[in-house]
Amino acid sequence: MSRTIFHLDMDAFYAAVEQRDRPELRGKPVIIGSDPKGGAGRGVVSTCSYEARRFGVRSAQSISEAWRLCPQGIYVQPDMKRYAAVSEQVMEILGTVTDLVEPVSIDEAFLDVGGSLRPFGGSAEALARALKDRVCERLQLTASVGVASCKLVAKVASDMRKPDGLVIVPAGQEAAFLAPLPVRRLWGVGPKMEERLIPLGLHTIGDLARADPARLERKLGTHGFDLQKLARGEDDRPVVPDRGEAKSLGAEHTFDADVNDADTLRRTLLDIADHVARRLRRHGLQGRTVTLKYRDEDFETLTRAETAPQPTDSGDVIFAVAWRLFQKVHGRKRVRLLGVTLSHFGAVSQLGLFAPAAAEASAAERVRDALAARFGRDAVTRASLLKSPRSRRVGWDDGPAAKDAKK
Amino acid sequence: MEFVVRKTDLVKELSLVQGIVERKNSIPILANVLLEAERGGGLRISATDLDVSLRSSCPADVATPGALTLGAKKLFEIARVLPDADVRVAVGADGWASLECERVRYRMAGLPREDFPALPEAEGAAGVELPAAPLREMILRTAFAITAEDARYYLSGALLVLEPEGCVLVATDGHRLAYTRAAATIDVKEPRRVLVPRKAVHELARLIEGAESVAFEARDAHLLFRSGGRTLACKTIEGQFPAFERVIAVTGERRIELSRDALVTAVRRVSLLSSERSRAVRVGLGKGKLELSAQSPDQGEARETLVVDENGPELEIGFNAAYLLDFLGVVGTDTVWLELKDAESQGLLRPGGEPGVVDYRYVVMPMRF
Numbered sequence: 092m093s094r095t096i097f098h099l100d101m102d103a104f105y106a107a108v109e110q111r112d113r114p115e116l117r118g119k120p121v122i123i124g125s126d127p128k129g130g131a132g133r134g135v136v137s138t139c140s141y142e143a144r145r146f147g148v149r150s151a152q153s154i155s156e157a158w159r160l161c162p163q164g165i166y167v168q169p170d171m172k173r174y175a176a177v178s179e180q181v182m183e184i185l186g187t188v189t190d191l192v193e194p195v196s197i198d199e200a201f202l203d204v205g206g207s208l209r210p211f212g213g214s215a216e217a218l219a220r221a222l223k224d225r226v227c228e229r230l231q232l233t234a235s236v237g238v239a240s241c242k243l244v245a246k247v248a249s250d251m252r253k254p255d256g257l258v259i260v261p262a263g264q265e266a267a268f269l270a271p272l273p274v275r276r277l278w279g280v281g282p283k284m285e286e287r288l289i290p291l292g293l294h295t296i297g298d299l300a301r302a303d304p305a306r307l308e309r310k311l312g313t314h315g316f317d318l319q320k321l322a323r324g325e326d327d328r329p330v331v332p333d334r335g336e337a338k339s340l341g342a343e344h345t346f347d348a349d350v351n352d353a354d355t356l357r358r359t360l361l362d363i364a365d366h367v368a369r370r371l372r373r374h375g376l377q378g379r380t381v382t383l384k385y386r387d388e389d390f391e392t393l394t395r396a397e398t399a400p401q402p403t404d405s406g407d408v409i410f411a412v413a414w415r416l417f418q419k420v421h422g423r424k425r426v427r428l429l430g431v432t433l434s435h436f437g438a439v440s441q442l443g444l445f446a447p448a449a450a451e452a453s454a455a456e457r458v459r460d461a462l463a464a465r466f467g468r469d470a471v472t473r474a475s476l477l478k479s480p481r482s483r484r485v486g487w488d489d490g491p492a493a494k495d496a497k498k
Numbered sequence: 499m500e501f502v503v504r505k506t507d508l509v510k511e512l513s514l515v516q517g518i519v520e521r522k523n524s525i526p527i528l529a530n531v532l533l534e535a536e537r538g539g540g541l542r543i544s545a546t547d548l549d550v551s552l553r554s555s556c557p558a559d560v561a562t563p564g565a566l567t568l569g570a571k572k573l574f575e576i577a578r579v580l581p582d583a584d585v586r587v588a589v590g591a592d593g594w595a596s597l598e599c600e601r602v603r604y605r606m607a608g609l610p611r612e613d614f615p616a617l618p619e620a621e622g623a624a625g626v627e628l629p630a631a632p633l634r635e636m637i638l639r640t641a642f643a644i645t646a647e648d649a650r651y652y653l654s655g656a657l658l659v660l661e662p663e664g665c666v667l668v669a670t671d672g673h674r675l676a677y678t679r680a681a682a683t684i685d686v687k688e689p690r691r692v693l694v695p696r697k698a699v700h701e702l703a704r705l706i707e708g709a710e711s712v713a714f715e716a717r718d719a720h721l722l723f724r725s726g727g728r729t730l731a732c733k734t735i736e737g738q739f740p741a742f743e744r745v746i747a748v749t750g751e752r753r754i755e756l757s758r759d760a761l762v763t764a765v766r767r768v769s770l771l772s773s774e775r776s777r778a779v780r781v782g783l784g785k786g787k788l789e790l791s792a793q794s795p796d797q798g799e800a801r802e803t804l805v806v807d808e809n810g811p812e813l814e815i816g817f818n819a820a821y822l823l824d825f826l827g828v829v830g831t832d833t834v835w836l837e838l839k840d841a842e843s844q845g846l847l848r849p850g851g852e853p854g855v856v857d858y859r860y861v862v863m864p865m866r867f
Contacts, residue, residue: 440865440866441673441776441818441863441865442673442842442863442864442865442866443672443673443863444670444672444673444674444675444740444745444844444861444863445672445740445741445745
């Protein structure tokens with residue numbers, strides 16, 4: 092039986108929340124991201140208002156590039172707590188339509204509305220309009236909705252007529268709908284994959300759908316087969332409702348200037364590991380998988396992960412793994428960004444006989460937590476971090492991974 | 499080289515060295531056994547994997563002394579199917595070996611003895627006598643707990659402690675620990691501790707099966723065990739075995755006696771629905787019953803209750819089912835004691851009934867849910 096899936100995506104979410112709450116920003120190019128520092132800033136654009144997009148500003152662009160394109164823009168640093176609170180209100184409204192809501196990130200979600208169409212005379216369009224209206228009415232924010240028989244097509248559709256869009260792809264039309272779009276629009280095709288597809292003459296999703304499967308497999312491996320299935324609009328992944336549990340927790344830091352000094356890199360990684368560990372402990376979580384995010388001076392981004400048999404919330408343990416991963420990826424290039432994420436929470440763990448607490452935070456780390464809670468984060472710190480006056484100024488970007496972490 | 503040996507003697511000695519020869523080996527000579535026909539009569543058979551080696555011998559009529567090496571596995575297969583009679587082995591000028599037994603003839607290609615590594619030799623009567631039967635029982639009750647992880651090399655063997663009044667064998671993988679001790683008079687002035695590698699532990703159990711005693715000697719970073727004309731040698735493991743004394747000294751506050759069969763069956767039944775990766779089962783104790791349960795998020799849950807003579811407050815603790823079954827499989831008594839303290843502390847398992855020759859304790863750390 093054909094399913095009815097909605098993909099709801101809030102329009103320019105962070106910027107829209109700012110414009111809603113600060114009327115003086117309305118109608119102006121608003122850019123949410125790190126401090127541009129007059130064009131010398133080192134972070135990236137998180138989101139920008141549609142007014143800013145007219146200047147060529149895009150999310151994930153470096154903030155200094157945005158500054159160059161749009162110096163008259165209003166640059167705002169993100170207030171994640173406020174956005175998360177609004178996000179919760181959005182998800183709550185979605186929950187009134189169906190229990191099958193799968194948040195993808197802070198500002199988008201999939202809904203399987205198959206069981207909710209009856210009051211709307213079976214019309215997905217009527218339900219989608221009602222949902223958009225409800226969000227707009229309650230939150231004064233607009234959302235774009237894509238409607239299709241599968242997640243992939245619904246997601247592509249929601250992006251077609253932003254902002255405040257509604258695109259419905261009737262069952263049976265999925266492949267035809269996707270065909271003229273560039274391959275880049277396909278879920279799972281990033282810049283790297285695009286670079287491999289273009290030389291094969293595969294420019295549109297339709298090209299990919301029609302390509303000889305044997306050739307695809309030869310060129311791309313079994314992944315090629317999966318991609319082709321998606322290109323044909325075949326995607327049977329279910330909408331998996333969120334159980335309100337964090338899936339990962341992380342933090343990252345962008346250096347003010349690209350760094351190659353081993354000592355600085357090491358100390359920064361230690362500081363990030365400590366920060367992540369502290370947040371894990373605050374949430375009562377222990378994770379088994381440590382993922383390192385590494386971006387070099389050419390903006391090339393690598394991630395490497397390692398899974399340990401024991402879950403941990405110890406900064407020492409997290410740092411040890413992250414440092415090992417770092418040494419594997421770090422070459423001669425200077426480093427722009429480092430990040431550490433912990434995931435794989437809540438697994439049953441086997442306790443050890445001789446070092447039962449090795450993977451757990453040491454008593455010292457817990458004491459430090461207690462002191463930090465009373466006297467602030469820097470009340471007690473590692474001696475190795477004290478050496479660096481700069482570490483005091485390290486600003487934390489809780490990173491995209493933190494979006495998943497609720498309570 | 500030429501000698502005559504009884505088929506049954508040859509089969510027996512060859513079967514003993516099979517465990518030493520590694521199936522996968524990049525050095526061809528290590529797949530062979532060394533056969534040495536000695537001047538005064540007698541055949542010596544040796545095998546090695548460079549870490550563990552075994553030399554054995556059996557009676558033989560030697561016409562011409564000499565030596566050669568032959569493929570251990572193939573020679574064993576051949577010897578087993580020969581008629582039950584005398585086997586004549588000779589080496590021709592071309593280096594090929596011929597085996598003749600009644601009307602059966604084989605010709606096999608060998609490798610020269612010069613390629614075979616030198617093996618550590620035992621020194622005459624040196625060594626400490628250990629009682630074989632208790633030692634074998636101790637090995638069978640501990641060897642399974644030796645870690646299979648190469649990374650923790652200091653746990654990749656069993657710790658043998660020789661004291662004037664007894665010997666101790668302990669093995670652990672860091673999650674559970676098996677401890678055995680047998681009272682015996684042993685000719686050492688002060689306690690000696692050696693780490694015996696996993697493979698040597700298993701081979702030692704085979705070596706001393708049915709024997710009266712075994713002589714132990716440590717020399718040049720090697721351990722040598724001699725029994726019934728055979729010598730097992732291995733390299734020692736350099737490393738600090740963890741302080742096991744602290745672990746086994748802790749006794750639980752809650753103590754219950756259980757039928758071994760009932761517990762084995764219950765653990766097997768319940769663990770069918772434990773998550774495949776963790777194999778965790780919950781053990782709930784309270785009000786005259788012990789409840790075992792398991793659940794896996796995608797498959798369901800299982801539960802079985804055993805009646806016990808204990809009425810303390812409720813306690814729930816998780817264990818890896820495989821760890822429990824390992825102990826229950828070798829304990830060899832009709833009942834077992836289970837001692838528990840709390841959900842975070844180790845559980846202790848011991849054989850029930852009358853105390854045997856060997857003091858056996860098995861400590862398992864719980865799983866946290």
